[in-house]
Amino acid sequence: MAYHIPVLLSESIEGLNIKPNGVYVDLTFGGGGHSRAILDRLGSKGHLFAFDQDEEAFRNAINDKRFTLIRGNFRYFRNFLLYHKVDHVDGILADLGVSSHHFDSPERGFSYRFEGPLDMRMNQSARLTAYKVVNSYDLDNLTRILKLYGEVQGANRFASAIARERSAKPIETVEQLAQILMPLVPAKIQNKVLSQIFQAIRIEVNGEMEALKAMLESSIKCLVSGGRLVVISYHSLEDRMVKNFFRYGNTDGVESKDLQGNRNVPFEQVNRKVIVPSEEECRANTRARSAKLRIGVRL
């Protein structure tokens, strides 16, 4: 089975506007599909730094002297680059979320389609697991996560069911969790609701929103003027943060002005409208369906 099929490949690589001798960053290496396409466009003096926090992605490492793969969370990517004596880059790509490999690996606990432990960590050495979220977060906190990160309707009902069940004995597996939730949802929307709930827990476990915010903020300092930031997101919360960031220079969507009253906007969007995959791509790769691509130029 393929590790991951890259989404919006040509559109995102076009968006980077690659200069053959430039320095580029792929923040989400995964199966390396985007990285390979970047390397194809780089000349002998160009360089690509790629990141992934999942050690399993390292099996896809590319043997090329113009390529450096770093294991780490992209929220700290600027520090890693400084360590490698790089203070500015020409383009940054982030293809957010998890890879198909995560969903397809039962032992990682990302998918309710398989029996597996309640894990969901992209970084296997991280402390927080789905088990801890499900078994130790209080009712208010569980409800908040489901509502905020999964946009789950009636989040309180699901959180209460989890709290009730775990008071008898801990919920250990993905299947147990799915069995608790399924009776609360009509059969025809079970997949949708379970996906939303699993997404919410996964986002919490991996601190995805915090990492995205920190990464976007660091990109301001890291990109040269004219450098490109290319972000592919997969759910509305992520896309909203990226959209706000390009429009206002911050993820909260608050307009800020300098002392002279000029708007502080570090980026200009290359496309007014968000870019989405073609019908053909969605047919060939169902995981592309929710993808949204935004491209900004550092002013």
Ligand SMILES: C[S@@+](CC[C@H](N)C(=O)[O-])C[C@H]1O[C@@H](n2cnc3c(N)ncnc32)[C@H](O)[C@@H]1O
């Ligand atoms: C959607 S996949 C990227 C797929 C890749 N573009 C390709 O063509 O194969 C996202 C990857 O980024 C990694 N990832 C997600 N969030 C991360 C973070 N905050 N720091 C480092 N890696 C992260 C995941 O482990 C996963 O391998």
